[in-house]
Amino acid sequence: MESKRVILVMASTVAACVSTAFAATAYINQVGYRPADPKELSLVEGSGDVEIQDASGNTVLTATPKAASVWDASGQNVQLVDFSELKEPGKYSVKVGGNVVRGDLVVKEETYKDVFKAAAKWFYYQRASMALEEQYAGKWARAAGHLDDNVQFHNSTGASGSISSPKGWYDAGDYGKYIVNSGITTYTLLSLYEHFPEYFKTLKWNIPADGQLPDLLAEIKYNLDWMLTMQASDGTVYHKLTALGFPGDVMPAQDSDARYVIGKSAEAAFDFAGVMALASRIYKPFDASYASKCLEAAKKAYTWASSNMNVHFKANPAGVSTGTYEGSDASDEKLFAGTELAITTGDASYKQSGSSANISYWGDMSGVATYGKATHASVFSDAEEAKQKVLSTADKFVERTQTGFGVVMSKEDFVWGSNAAASNQGIWLLHAYYLTGDQKYYTAAVQALNYLLGKNPLDMSFVTGFGSKSPMMPHHRPSTADGVEEPVPGMLVGGPQPGGEDVGSAAEWKCADYRTGFAATAYTDQRCSYATNEVAINWNAPLAYLAGALEALNAGYAPDFAVEGVARAAGKVAPESSASVGQSSSSVAPVSSSSNGSGIDPVSSSSVEVSGIRKVAPAATAHDAPAILRMKGGKLFVEKGGCRFDLMGNRVR
Numbered sequence: 001m002e003s004k005r006v007i008l009v010m011a012s013t014v015a016a017c018v019s020t021a022f023a024a025t026a027y028i029n030q031v032g033y034r035p036a037d038p039k040e041l042s043l044v045e046g047s048g049d050v051e052i053q054d055a056s057g058n059t060v061l062t063a064t065p066k067a068a069s070v071w072d073a074s075g076q077n078v079q080l081v082d083f084s085e086l087k088e089p090g091k092y093s094v095k096v097g098g099n100v101v102r103g104d105l106v107v108k109e110e111t112y113k114d115v116f117k118a119a120a121k122w123f124y125y126q127r128a129s130m131a132l133e134e135q136y137a138g139k140w141a142r143a144a145g146h147l148d149d150n151v152q153f154h155n156s157t158g159a160s161g162s163i164s165s166p167k168g169w170y171d172a173g174d175y176g177k178y179i180v181n182s183g184i185t186t187y188t189l190l191s192l193y194e195h196f197p198e199y200f201k202t203l204k205w206n207i208p209a210d211g212q213l214p215d216l217l218a219e220i221k222y223n224l225d226w227m228l229t230m231q232a233s234d235g236t237v238y239h240k241l242t243a244l245g246f247p248g249d250v251m252p253a254q255d256s257d258a259r260y261v262i263g264k265s266a267e268a269a270f271d272f273a274g275v276m277a278l279a280s281r282i283y284k285p286f287d288a289s290y291a292s293k294c295l296e297a298a299k300k301a302y303t304w305a306s307s308n309m310n311v312h313f314k315a316n317p318a319g320v321s322t323g324t325y326e327g328s329d330a331s332d333e334k335l336f337a338g339t340e341l342a343i344t345t346g347d348a349s350y351k352q353s354g355s356s357a358n359i360s361y362w363g364d365m366s367g368v369a370t371y372g373k374a375t376h377a378s379v380f381s382d383a384e385e386a387k388q389k390v391l392s393t394a395d396k397f398v399e400r401t402q403t404g405f406g407v408v409m410s411k412e413d414f415v416w417g418s419n420a421a422a423s424n425q426g427i428w429l430l431h432a433y434y435l436t437g438d439q440k441y442y443t444a445a446v447q448a449l450n451y452l453l454g455k456n457p458l459d460m461s462f463v464t465g466f467g468s469k470s471p472m473m474p475h476h477r478p479s480t481a482d483g484v485e486e487p488v489p490g491m492l493v494g495g496p497q498p499g500g501e502d503v504g505s506a507a508e509w510k511c512a513d514y515r516t517g518f519a520a521t522a523y524t525d526q527r528c529s530y531a532t533n534e535v536a537i538n539w540n541a542p543l544a545y546l547a548g549a550l551e552a553l554n555a556g557y558a559p560d561f562a563v564e565g566v567a568r569a570a571g572k573v574a575p576e577s578s579a580s581v582g583q584s585s586s587s588v589a590p591v592s593s594s595s596n597g598s599g600i601d602p603v604s605s606s607s608v609e610v611s612g613i614r615k616v617a618p619a620a621t622a623h624d625a626p627a628i629l630r631m632k633g634g635k636l637f638v639e640k641g642g643c644r645f646d647l648m649g650n651r652v653r
């Protein structure tokens, strides 16, 4: 049986009796909410209504929490609170049971524009082979590293000698460059541009200019240029360019390990082909010769891979220990490449059968092929089938947001890079929204971003530099080695997952066990945690898509394939409220007897157990009366601020 736990809040003295002794936590999107958007917070250990107060302390909205339900990913008993009626831009406090539990609630327009810009700008910070100048990089300026102008072929390629393979983005916290992971990353960023060209044509975020290219396309081209170098004249695409092992915690310029082009694979070649086919139609209006170069490269890679379907990179060759991005079945990559080539060329011979109801990640590209088909009904006879798959998965995602923590994530989604799963779920929902105009998909997509920016059981934004609390010690070599306190901004960390692959005893590279028994809280903000706190291009790209697309939609843009009414001119669209009618908290005990069960204190991490009762050290929030435990007539009571409460939080005197 689970022991009863009660949270007692201790702090400085206040004279007045306050109405609750319990430390509720309200989890919010810490970056903010758009005035016209649906708005929700997740409440744990709450009691009674939630009040929202403006900067002058006036209550501007009172919201009744919905009935509580348990989220098995965190073990918390959660009440969802709809406060969509709060539409006036400003900074607000959240009061629960009469206590201010947080003061960082923001409502503003263009809410995620800076998040988008930072997420996109991070790709600039990841550029190999060039110095980052102070005028662009500020305090994160650094010398050039990894010129990669004379890279040896590893014998796993079957080639000999060396090639020049400069530019491209570092994959993650390491300095490797991997075609498979570049594939889904570059696809995601290109598709953002393709869906909202007019919006992204003019949006800028202080990166070096590349001719007349919009910033988004200038950034992407830096990686396309590298990818193109990874193709041999017969169409072969090499799998990766890395050293034999991961470097130490050094800046790029200090990494002197020899680098190699390693392996080749059908997966890499199809990923390359799909990306180049997409790039070809996007760059055409800006640079027709670059576009045809991309298309020729795409066709050659596709042809090579189609006759080498059994060439896989299943594991590292002996003596190599960098990332694998392994594969043993290239049919999903072929589906992606064939779909993009068919769209670009109109050549029906590229069409592949099938689509998928699963969101993509680097190891499964069938979901993005589904997007391609569903959004090009004039090209694919099975577009409707693809659309139905988008909608059936999206419906399941919407359903998940109705209970538990009010997020799309489920327990099973907490894999290595869980935050990318959350971002890609948001993108999937946006596709459902584009295809139907149904507000419920938009609302759930916003929920996906809410999760990433603070409405999660860790009560933190997973994007460096954004929100009241965000990662400070990501597994990212430049952020560790640059001597700058703040990590490079705009990075989405991998996020919680229970695998604990980085838990162990070798102090420098391994972490003490940070797992909690719950998937959604198995996370540590430490440099050692490559399994929960690394950053990666394939995780940042979907964050950039999600934040960027939400901004573009709200600036009045919509993809050309979208149904009427998808664009949301700021303030003009009244989104469906996520409020559910007729539910109230009245039947719900104000304090969960099991606390959150996760070992994570929702208010402060500094708590102590006293005879099975957990005392919480003063939180930054205003629970400021000392709480004293008293035994009276064989019963335990809590005295606080002149009031007495029973252990369920009910005031008894």
Ligand code: 9MR
Binding pocket: 171, 172, 173, 174, 176, 322, 323, 324, 325, 416, 417, 530, 534, 535, 536
């Ligand atoms: O994102 C990858 C994840 O799906 C795998 O489970 C994990 C272990 O193989 O590797 C992740 O990718 C890493 C890559 O291999 C090397 N660069 C850092 C990547 C992020 O951790």
